[in-house]
Amino acid sequence: MTRARMPRPHEVAAARRDPRLLRALRERRQDDAWRTRGTCQSVDPETFFPAPNEPADAAVALCRSCDVQGSCLAWALEVGDCHGVWGGTTPRERRAMLVAWRSEVQPDPDAVDEAGPPVRDRLLTLVPLS
Numbered sequence: 438m439t440r441a442r443m444p445r446p447h448e449v450a451a452a453r454r455d456p457r458l459l460r461a462l463r464e465r466r467q468d469d470a471w472r473t474r475g476t477c478q479s480v481d482p483e484t485f486f487p488a489p490n491e492p493a494d495a496a497v498a499l500c501r502s503c504d505v506q507g508s509c510l511a512w513a514l515e516v517g518d519c520h521g522v523w524g525g526t527t528p529r530e531r532r533a534m535l536v537a538w539r540s541e542v543q544p545d546p547d548a549v550d551e552a553g554p555p556v557r558d559r560l561l562t563l564v565p566l567s
Contacts, residue, residue: 464507500525
């Protein structure tokens, strides 16, 4: 398995102009029920999580025909998901988009995080320190 690298400045600059990212910014929090209408609902989930040495072309092609592509990508960028194909983007593309996303989207101070801290942080509180 290879280690993910930080995107280069020219990759981030290209991501800022990417129409998929611009659509995700527009459709952010616009559709809470996007998952129920995704094209991916009728396809094996393994399609969207190819092995590192396999192409993601089939998943990206399915995403291009999906009506909720922008909301899907916005969700993946919001949660920082770096695995699989989301919103018609590969993990490498999303790493560059994530840098652009974070500079464009400010956290909502009025939003209440009902989920609490991330699972990893909750689990760490259960581990006794020695």
